[in-house]
Amino acid sequence: MSELPKTSFTRKDLLGTRELSCEEITHILDTAESFRDISRREIKKVPTLRGRTVINLFFEPSTRTRTSFEIAAKRLSADTINVSAQTSSVTKGETLLDTARSLEAMSPDLIVIRHSSAGAAHQLARTVRAGVINAGDGAHEHPTQALLDALTIRERKGRIADLKVAIIGDVLHSRVARSNIHLLTKLGAHVALAGPGTMLPEAFGSLVKENLRVEKSIDAAVENADVLMILRVQRERQTNAFLPSLREYAVHYGLRLEHLKRAAPDAIVMHPGPINRGVEISSELADGASSLILDQVANGLAVRMAVLYLLTGGTHLAAIDGSATTVSAKKDSEKEVHSGA
Ligand code: CP
Numbered sequence: 001m002s003e004l005p006k007t008s009f010t011r012k013d014l015l016g017t018r019e020l021s022c023e024e025i026t027h028i029l030d031t032a033e034s035f036r037d038i039s040r041r042e043i044k045k046v047p048t049l050r051g052r053t054v055i056n057l058f059f060e061p062s063t064r065t066r067t068s069f070e071i072a073a074k075r076l077s078a079d080t081i082n083v084s085a086q087t088s089s090v091t092k093g094e095t096l097l098d099t100a101r102s103l104e105a106m107s108p109d110l111i112v113i114r115h116s117s118a119g120a121a122h123q124l125a126r127t128v129r130a131g132v133i134n135a136g137d138g139a140h141e142h143p144t145q146a147l148l149d150a151l152t153i154r155e156r157k158g159r160i161a162d163l164k165v166a167i168i169g170d171v172l173h174s175r176v177a178r179s180n181i182h183l184l185t186k187l188g189a190h191v192a193l194a195g196p197g198t199m200l201p202e203a204f205g206s207l208v209k210e211n212l213r214v215e216k217s218i219d220a221a222v223e224n225a226d227v228l229m230i231l232r233v234q235r236e237r238q239t240n241a242f243l244p245s246l247r248e249y250a251v252h253y254g255l256r257l258e259h260l261k262r263a264a265p266d267a268i269v270m271h272p273g274p275i276n277r278g279v280e281i282s283s284e285l286a287d288g289a290s291s292l293i294l295d296q297v298a299n300g301l302a303v304r305m306a307v308l309y310l311l312t313g314g315t316h317l318a319a320i321d322g323s324a325t326t327v328s329a330k331k332d333s334e335k336e337v338h339s340g341a
Pocket of ligand 1: 061062063064065066136145272273274
């Protein structure tokens with residue numbers, strides 16, 4: 001593990017990218033880079049969060065985010081507990097806040113929550129002493145997704161500032177789009193949005209003050225773009241008939257090789273997953289040489305390790321070598337160095 005960044009991170013919770021400063025975002029990304037090495041070792045475990053407890057509270061289905069948080073916590077030696085809505089007392093009528101209070105009584109250090117209601121993570125953060133990480137709240141925010149996207153872009157392009165990013169598809173229902181719009185425009189990327197009119201209200205153009213525009217066509221948005229970020233059609237959040245049929249969506253708004261050809265010569269293709277092959281993205285694009293979809297998943301692990309570490313009070317302590325000597329994260333800023341994984 002390379003040297004950890006020296007600045008500190010003082011937040012109790014990570015609820016969105018809207019409230020993060022450029023310095024905080026860069027600090028998380030730099031810390032994530034330091035953690036990337038752990039997953040490349042033969043023994044993928046360090047004692048950094050030994051004695052800490054992380055509860056994953058998922059009220060919506062998830063493959064990438066839940067697994068990634070669980071593996072991240074385990075690689076840092078935290079104790080992890082997974083609670084899903086289907087197997088919890090929520091099915092007996094318990095409210096989110098009563099569930100949270102019961103979990104709080106068991107003294108967890110962090111609660112990771114995914115919920116279908118926008119604002120659920122904020123409500124939880126106001127209720128419990130533990131740090132809260134928003135793993136996606138309705139169509140509102142998904143901050144660790146935007147952070148892992150930024151890490152992936154930075155890794156491939158060397159920077160975020162001045163890049164042209166096209167975000168295409170079901171923007172209206174996408175927490176990934178919102179979190180990315182806040183994060184990428186803050187870091188100086190120029191973001192263009194495109195999608196069906198029913199899924200991209202004009203008002204989105206004023207979500208942030210600078211570096212954001214709404215384009216009328218996909219062709220206009222992808223022209224010379226450095227990054228094509230494709231969004232899943234979120235049928236589970238659509239209460240009205242936002243599209244006539246998936247086949248028509250694929251014909252008019254599905255991203256194909258012809259769109260990539262209009263982009264910058266070394267453009268990259270991204271999608272947060274899960275992908276609907278042949279709907280919002282063709283297989284040739286999803287599996288092609290420009291696709292970074294699986295790099296995004298890999299970087300998600302490093303970002304979540306960084307977030308778990310920083311929210312439990314992790315600070316720079318020492319230059320770290322590859323021999324599993326690592327730092328301990330302590331809320332009270334006491335500093336300690338552990339040797340051996
Ligand atoms: N990108 C993402 O949030 O995927 P999951 O729904 O599988 O967690």
